[in-house]
Structure formats: structure tokens, C-alpha cells
Amino acid sequence: MIVFLNYQTEKQKWILFLLFFFCIVLLGYLNFLSKGTGSWAFGIYGSIMVCYLLGKMILSFFYKPYTDEPLNLKVSVFIPSYNEQPAAVVKTIQSILNQDYPVHEIFFVDDGSPNQSGYQAALQLKKEWDRTHKKDIFPKLIVHRLEKNSGKRHAQIWGLQQATGDIFFTVDSDGYVYPNALRELLRPFSDPLVMAVTGHINARNRDRNLLTKLLDMRYDNAFRVERAAQSVSGNILVCSGPISCYRKEVVLDNIEHYGNHTFLGDLVQSGDDRCLTNYAILKGKTVYQETAKCDTDVPETLHQFLKQQIRWNKSFFRESVQAFKIGFQKPKILIWVILELSLWILFGFIILVSLVFKVKVVGYVLLLYYFMYLAVSSYARNVYYIWKHPLIFLLAPVYGLIHLGLLFPLRLYALFTIKGNGWGTR
Incomplete structure (x- = not known):
């Protein structure tokens, strides 16, 4: 049917x-x-x-999409940030605080941004949260700033090394995660073979201009067609950074490689989502959960779009080499x-x-x-x-x-x- x-x-x-x-x-x-x-x-x-x-x-x-009730899993959320606008930071953190599934802890890590306004906004939100909630009330909101710009992976790693959750939830600092998104993302983990789950992304600023409208349509195709098709085989190639969950062992078993990954002699900083997905593929299934949604800002100018695409394509080639190697163990x-x-x-x-x-x-x-x-x-x-x-x-x-x-x-x-x-x- x-x-x-x-x-x-x-x-x-x-x-x-x-x-x-x-x-x-x-x-x-x-x-x-x-x-x-x-x-x-x-x-x-x-x-x-x-x-x-x-x-x-x-x-x-x-x-x-999976419909099983989520298991009782403890969730740690990671929000790396660099030069993000204060309003976007606050909206992202608030969207996690408003999840209808209990979150255990939230790590907001600023990657040594020259513009500290986003970090200061996160600190202010933490102070307000701590003031109005008892110490034993979850989620715990942890806000940290790296002394120097070290790259997105190292911003994530600072939190990953301290996390205590069963599931690690990655979120971008300019996204809005729907209130039921985490609950929906956890449904596939009722299958013990599922190692990672990604949700569906919409362009929050879709109506800004023609480019943003076209990118919203491209995102829709990337998820409804490409990831949906790959999910049927249990092997999506990319769990998208703005809304993805991983079993903790997927990340922690590879954290040394994640932080020290080199390609052609250079330390790799970008392509974190493809890299984490490759770790998950080695351990089991990676799937798409269409009912877990988030909105994120897409590039509004041609210059921003081209920079994004260069970064994504470099990651595509680099991680495809690793995925090709994995393919000899995983034919699909x-x-x-x-x-x-x-x-x-x-x-x-x-x-x-x-x-x-x-x-x-x-x-x-x-x-x-x-x-x-x-x-x-x-x-x-x-x-x-x-x-x-x-x-x-x-x-x-x-x-x-x-x-x-x-x-x-x-x-x-x-x-x-x-x-x-x-x-x-x-």
C-alpha cells in the first residue's frame, strides 16, 4: 500500500x-x-x-514515521554558537525549554565569538531560569564560552564531554524546534538498532525573497524525498545538524576522532553532521522522523548561499570517502x-x-x-x-x-x- x-x-x-x-x-x-x-x-x-x-x-x-511511545530516555541538548544574534539565541533556547518531553540538560557553548551579544543573551536567560527554578528542577541550563574560536566541533565537544544523557540532541543556534519535536525524535529509538534520528527542516525566513522561497522548496525535497527514501532502507546519509539525536555511545565512542579528525593533513572543523552520521551508520540504522520539525534561517543573499554551499560540498566530498569505506560493511x-x-x-x-x-x-x-x-x-x-x-x-x-x-x-x-x-x- x-x-x-x-x-x-x-x-x-x-x-x-x-x-x-x-x-x-x-x-x-x-x-x-x-x-x-x-x-x-x-x-x-x-x-x-x-x-x-x-x-x-x-x-x-x-x-x-515511527509511532511507538518514547522510552524513558535522558536527553542532553547541545547548542554551539558563533556570532549569533541575541534574539535568535533566546528563541532557540526557549524552544528547547518548551519541549513537551522532559529535557535533562542544555549546553549552550559560544565558540569564542568576537561579537558576544548572543552569549550575553544566553547568560541573561540562564540567570532568569536559575532564579525562577529550583536547583533540582530540570532541565539544567549550562552556558559557556570558549576563550578562542576553535570551531563548531570543539564547541560541541566541550558539552559532550560533560553530558550525562542517554541521547544527545544537536541543535543550531538560529533554529526554532517545535514543542513536540524531541518526543517525535525519540520514537524511533524504541528500535534498539536505531542509532541516530533526524527531523524535518523548514525555512523560517521563507517569505523574505525569491531565494529563500526556492531554498524552502529544496529543503522540502531533501527531506520528504531523499531522506524519506533513504530512511526506508534504514540508512540516511546525513542527520542534519539543526535537529538530530544520537545514542550517547555513538558519539562518546568516537569523540577522540571527532575532535582530531584530519583530511589531507588538515584538522577538519566543518561537516560535523555527516561525520556523526557516519559513526551512527557503523553501529546501526539512521532514520528520518518526518513528524519532528524545526524552522531555521536559510541564506538570504547569494553571497551567503554560495558560502554555505561551498562548505556543504566540501563536507560532501570529504565524508563521502569515509561513507564509501563504510559501504563495504554496509552494502545499502x-x-x-x-x-x-x-x-x-x-x-x-x-x-x-x-x-x-x-x-x-x-x-x-x-x-x-x-x-x-x-x-x-x-x-x-x-x-x-x-x-x-x-x-x-x-x-x-x-x-x-x-x-x-x-x-x-x-x-x-x-x-x-x-x-x-x-x-x-x-
Whole structure:
């Protein structure tokens, strides 16, 4: 039986399914027509992409969130921060204090920010919390500042080494965690094989401009399709930093490596979420819990967006090497990693062959086919979003163009400058 998420009527469910099916048929037809241009490379890539997209979407249709009651688990929360705005810090901490599942302790650690306003806001909130709550009342709020900027991992490690919880909950300092999010994140841990759980992220500042609207749609696809599909196999590749939980042994058994992880001779500071996920994959299952939600701010300017993507892509390449090694022990992981890496490489080859060399031979008909293919595939992979924001859904091909014109070259840049470090956000 196909399971659809968050759609309240049978009519909406069938519209979703039929729209996706129509897109797949249209992609197949475009792929067939492109053979007339003589571009075998485009035809091969198109066929593989249709199969991959179809496979991911079918798996996501079968995804179901866990519904078991949470076990009695003690939870430690970690909020690293660097140059964060005071209002954002207070909202994040308050959202944890307002969880409907009891939190044992909260560690807010400022990573030696030059701008201490966020840290001071956290200190003030702690003073108010301690004044109005008895010492034996949980959660305990611990606020600390590192003397010098040491990187996000070391800000986390300061708290991790002192934590007493059974579950470690990572949160970003600019996020809002929904009141029931922790309870929902804990449901999958009723399965003893589950080592890590990630939730669903929305763009809090979605309505700021066109870029933030497109990024909210991209986030929705990344979770509803990609992580949902991977979760069905029990092996999501990334537990996102703003809302993820890990069993304590996953982190503590690897904390020495986490703090001293090197790549090509340099100490690694970014990519903490992928690194922690790899630790969890080695021990068991990593899953997605769609019902656990948080809002976070996405980049509002092109400059911020490009910096974020460079950091994420460096992490993608670096941690994919480790995930590839893990894949020899976990075959399902190997399949996901090979598909993610090989399709990207194949995409670059097709762009070079089909759109640079072949266009000179067959004219711009092939280019037209490619952009039609890009538009239809953008609608297919973002089909869930049609019920969330129909008008923004219509703009799905715009993000596809951004991927072609900016993100693909940027990924190459990230690969050739992979030794760089830093938070990469502010």
C-alpha cells in the first residue's frame, strides 16, 4: 500500500501520484525524442536519472514515521554558537525549554565569538531560569564560552564531554524546534538498532525573497524525498545538524576522532553532521522522523548561499570517502553513496559532451531538450511541495537553473579547495 504524508483527502493523494506519474512519462518521452539529435550521452544520462528519480520517489511513497511511545530516555541538548544574534539565541533556547518531553540538560557553548551579544543573551536567560527554578528542577541550563574560536566541533565537544544523557540532541543556534519535536525524535529509538534520528527542516525566513522561497522548496525535497527514501532502507546519509539525536555511545565512542579528525593533513572543523552520521551508520540504522520539525534561517543573499554551499560540498566530498569505506560493511550505504557520486560525475560529463560539443553539431535543439528535461524533472522531484505552496512549486525549474549555472561549478570549486575550514556561515 502506498503511504502519502500530510495530505488530508484522497483526491489530493491521487493528484500527487498522477502528477508524478505524468512527469515520469514526459521525461521518458523527452529522452526518446533526444535520440534524434544523435546524443547518446544525453540519452544514457536521461535514462539513468529517470530510473533513479523513480526509485527514490517510490521509496518515499512507502515511508512511514515511527509511532511507538518514547522510552524513558535522558536527553542532553547541545547548542554551539558563533556570532549569533541575541534574539535568535533566546528563541532557540526557549524552544528547547518548551519541549513537551522532559529535557535533562542544555549546553549552550559560544565558540569564542568576537561579537558576544548572543552569549550575553544566553547568560541573561540562564540567570532568569536559575532564579525562577529550583536547583533540582530540570532541565539544567549550562552556558559557556570558549576563550578562542576553535570551531563548531570543539564547541560541541566541550558539552559532550560533560553530558550525562542517554541521547544527545544537536541543535543550531538560529533554529526554532517545535514543542513536540524531541518526543517525535525519540520514537524511533524504541528500535534498539536505531542509532541516530533526524527531523524535518523548514525555512523560517521563507517569505523574505525569491531565494529563500526556492531554498524552502529544496529543503522540502531533501527531506520528504531523499531522506524519506533513504530512511526506508534504514540508512540516511546525513542527520542534519539543526535537529538530530544520537545514542550517547555513538558519539562518546568516537569523540577522540571527532575532535582530531584530519583530511589531507588538515584538522577538519566543518561537516560535523555527516561525520556523526557516519559513526551512527557503523553501529546501526539512521532514520528520518518526518513528524519532528524545526524552522531555521536559510541564506538570504547569494553571497551567503554560495558560502554555505561551498562548505556543504566540501563536507560532501570529504565524508563521502569515509561513507564509501563504510559501504563495504554496509552494502545499502554503498549503493546510496555510489549513486550520489556517480550521477554527479556523469552529469558533468554529459554537460561537457552534450551541451558544449554536440550543440555545435546539431544546433540548439539538444539545448532545448535539456532545458525541457530540467523543468519536468524539477517538477517531478518537488511534487510533494505542490500542497505546501502551489505558486512556489511552479518556480521549481528556477532552482534547476541555479543548480546548472551555479551549484555545479561551485561543487568543482569546493572539490579543488577542499582543504579549507571554518564555520562558513557568518
